[in-house]
């Protein structure tokens with residue numbers, strides 16, 4: 383593999399992946415295709431642009447552009463998407479366009495040029511799990527055989543894109559793999575999301591905001607572990623297979639917020655409870671046994687407190703990456719009562 387196309391490489395998870403492969407694969411040339419929506423930020427990758435990394439600003443729904451880039455690469459890792467649940471509840475159309483139509487455009491082109499394709503998806507396609515039984519500790523986790531039960535328009539469009547990819551493998555010989563990962567955290571995440579929102583609220587003198595009673599559980603993974611897992615799948619994954627990625631990082635939102643407050647020297651009750659998200663999924667949890675046993679991948683950054691401390695430091699040191707957008711993001715949340 384000499385040249386790779388990374389869609390959505392100026393967003394959070396995509397930019398971290400580009401940094402990861404830039405360091406780990408010194409012979410690889412990387413083309414980033416990104417529309418630069420509100421969530422894309424050139425600063426996320428500007429330190430890498432040059433001989434080995436090219437940024438093309440454009441839409442994954444643009445057929446001639448996608449074909450031109452596809453003809454130049456050996457593989458695609460497809461991150462580009464509208465990614466925020468709350469936005470999808472307010473205006474689902476961009477999610478249908480980018481997540482479904484955009485994926486359709488890319489896989490048609492990948493078949494045409496016989497290009498290896500890796501599709502990035504989410505655990506949210508499986509819907510919610512019940513809370514873990516506090517006495518027995520027993521609670522199911524998602525596996526690659528779990529049924530698709532998306533709750534939000536965002537999750538439904540990601541589920542649709544997964545199904546398109548699966549059927550293109552079977553019907554048209556698309557050389558594709560799929561991964562469904564749990565909640566990522568780390569540097570470069572847009573300030574609308576839970577962890578960066580609370581960190582930057584505290585840094586801006588605003589009280590953090592918790593939806594509902596805060597018992598909802600997310601299964602946190604450091605985005606650098608996600609990057610390494612994607613590379614393993616791209617190299618060693620079996621065509622047509624779906625791999626779930628996670629790091630056994632289940633925590634309630636309330637516990638995550640308490641830890642952020644503690645690490646930032648705030649009283650643990652210094653937050654506001656705000657309106658809950660309609661249709662808010664209760665719990666996500668990933669069974670990682672398949673990727674671990676078949677590909678030998680294991681997460682490395684499993685100390686959540688250390689990872690969170692480093693993430694807080696990143697937001698402290700990189701205010702130029704988030705400061706300009708913070709006020710508008712909070713105004714939008716305020717209008718929704720959140």
Ligand code: NAD
Nearest residue numbers: 390392393394395417418419421422441442462463465566
């Ligand atoms: P993000 O919103 O931070 O970044 C998305 C990027 O895609 C942005 O740079 C945006 O400009 C670009 N983009 C959007 N529409 C586009 C289009 N039509 N054409 C070209 N570029 C477009 O999102 P993220 O959190 O980095 O998520 C990236 C991918 O990873 C998504 O597919 C998401 O479903 C998946 N994922 C995210 C997480 C997570 O916790 N963030 C977990 C699992 C899976």
Ligand code: DAU
Nearest residue numbers: 465466467504505506564565574575576591592593598635
């Ligand atoms: O599970 C993977 C998914 O994780 C990805 O597919 C999505 O792209 C990504 O956005 C994320 O989805 P969530 O909806 O879980 O993430 P979010 O950061 O929006 O919220 C995390 C939890 O925190 C969720 O239970 C809602 C809650 N929350 C969120 C915000 C923004 C709050 O309590 N307060 C907040 O201010």
